[in-house]
Amino acid sequence: MPSNVHPKPVFRFAPSPNGLLHLGHALSAMLNHDMAKEAGGRFLLRIEDIDLTRCTPQYEQAIHDDLTWLGLAWEQPVRRQSDHFDAYADALTQLDKMGVVYPAFLTRGEVKAIVAEHEKTGKAWPRDPDGSPLYPETDKLRSTDERQSLIEKGIRHAWRLDMQKALALVNTPLNWQETGDGAHGEIPADPAAWGDVILSRSDAPSSYHLSVVIDDALQGITHVVRGLDLFHATSVHRLLQTLLALPQPLYHHHRLLMDEDGKKLSKSSGSTGLAHLREQGMSAADIRRLVGL
Template sequence: MIEIPRQKPKFRFAPSPNGPLHLGHALSAILNHDMAAKADGDFLLRIEDIDQTRCTPDFEAGIYADLSWLGLRWQEPVRRQSEHFPAYQQALQTLIARDLVYPAFLTRGEVKARVAAFEADGKPWPRDPDGTPLYPPDDRGRGDAERQRLLASGMKHAWRLDMERAMAAAGGPLHWQESGDGETGRIPADPSVWGDVVLSRSDAPSSYHLSVVVDDAVQGITHVVRGLDLFHATSIHRLLQTLLGLPEPLYHHHRLLLGSDGKKLSKSMGDTGIAEWRRQGLSAAELRRRIGL
């Protein structure tokens, strides 16, 4: 009998260097690190720096300093998304070749105006689980000749997933295996609630959704451990994994840390960073206790 070696578990922490890490990041990083150790697996660090306007080397250096202070160690080399744009473009070209995406020409302002005009009559525009209005159907319905004319003109555009075509191409119901702090078990995926999600923009060669599934596959990630705020986004990721023939990881969406206002901690809201707690004299062990570990 041929003995097939078991794949070594791989976990990852994937922050964006667009601000200082806060306690919510500490929770996610420590959980990934400790779960990897318990499973006799590997802990990987990924720098998600696709947004070149907001991500900076100083914030990236801060990530390394914060995680080292927490006592975490990771495998080298660190994967930096900005070094792998061709891989994301290759995945996008695969979807273009299958006619599962389309060029979207409406600007944010045009979409906002369209939604406002529609809702002025008292009717709600459909929104995704994050509350963002779904993209209008204008570009999805354009003929090939008009699309080619607009592309040839150099008009700025994004590439969006044609959700209806993509769901049909997936060939049946989608699910993921969940072991987190909310629903558990085999969870049905419903990507359609997100509408025609963007996969690439003129100012960013890949979206979070596209790059994260490519990265997880390339790095051999077996366990995705992240916050509950990304629970519903897993539906999109399972769809893209299926369309691109990528493996399905196990998922664990953990509790979120909330601020005094009852909302999740956020870089944009200036919530106290790990480095600031360190400067105030908090030890790494005390920080673990503060976040309930």
């Protein structure tokens, strides 16, 4: 291929089939589709069904139905995360060999109790950008023998990223290129704000953080277009991309649609569900107007 010929830009819409799509999803899907078309690029659909307990074939079919009704077309075959657990396991193994992951045994209740006991002293427990308390250091301080003993006893555990060790392996400042609604230009990444994030759980072979960077790399995604609620999480993704020597996409975090109470739309909000709006006689053009496109 001549050096002056560049591959086409690649965009993706990646919903989880754990509920019906709503207007917020429509905005994201149509924006990805429109930007891909404008750039002369490709538009992919990815089904993020890591959570096998909540994701169902019925919801997956509903996603196809809703997007087809919106007039969107995507390349085949569609990537489904549940078909690629081995890719996420390989990535976790790579990180384990680097010494930047550890087994975490504390339950949610135990974490909650540790945080509550600490805050009785009047001191605030550190929290991540979403407001959740950072994971305590209890498991990180266990010896190798103690960890192995707990695993051999069958104690349920997750695998977490040792943020301090991971950042020590990165020699250059982390950042990403942003073109979205909240900011523009080079954004400094601050993965430490998230603490020791989960990369794999006992009931799910990969976390969102790990699977999304692996999927984007394997699918050759060049432009990640998603909601502003994931803006700060990009810091973690940039760290994982750097550790695993994965390519860095361009990022565009778009505005969120809110409900009457000023909260982000959720899949439980039936009044904004695409299937409901379709049943009320609305058209794809109506949906475009509703989401401001």
